[in-house]
Amino acid sequence: MFSKIVIACALVALCQAGFLHYHEAPIHYSAPDHFTPSQSYEAPAIHDEPAHEDHYVDEYAYPKYGYSYSVEDPHTGDHKSQHEERDGDVVKGEYSFLQPDGSFRKVTYTADHHSGFNAVVHNSPPVIHNH
Template sequence: MKAFIVCALIAATFAAPQQYAKPEYKPEYKPAEYKPAYKAAEYKYDYAPYQFAWAVKDDYTYNDYAHEQVTDDKGYTKGSYRVLLPDGRVQTVTYTADAYSGYNADVQYTGEAKYPEYKAPAYKAPSYSAPEYKAPAYKAPTYPAPAYKAPAYPAPAYKAPAYPAPEYKQPSYKPTY
């Protein structure tokens, strides 16, 4: 039955007349070329040349650092800075920077790293010994056991069910020709 319905639908589809007309050919739409209403201003930024330098050296707080930098009107920058590290060395960074090659740094260390030698603390904590503990002389009271006798309950009367043994029949096979 299903095959009949499917065949009938396929036959009806091919036998039906075309009800829809083919669409008319329309040329592809091409937008007009974009032309801005006004011309955008072009800016050329000039680099402002500058030069600065500063330094701090304070022996009381162990601060020792400096920075200097020079920039020309073409954007080329050259400078260096110096920092006193906690291990006693001085780190000096000399750098150049421009729009073409970026930031290039040369890092150098002067001096030798020194770490203070470990010294055991001079203070020694006193040692205490725990006091001896002696348990108090205490005797727990004794109580006689309660006179309790469990009630006598009769044993439940339960009889196990008796199941008959299953009987198996030998199947008979008859050859079929």
């Protein structure tokens, strides 16, 4: 019964409320001040600048690096690793990962000017789970 009285009072208050009238914000315009440039002219000052010499610097650094990383996450099942070395134009490396079927894939690669890019893929047999 109490909730019916509250609803009835709310409806009466809603009916008694008037519409909110919307008034646009007043717009004021003013003319901008115009700039008139001066009519005088001065010759630009001449400064003696030192002669610029072009220096060509060959910043070729001998490419040599090595890096490796590995991930062993039993929670997500993410198991992977990579190792790579470069000495000049010869690159050698390998990467490996655990595939969804439980098999392990390892890729060994080399790259140079003589042979190009060569990769050898090794796969272990998939893991069979007996239930």
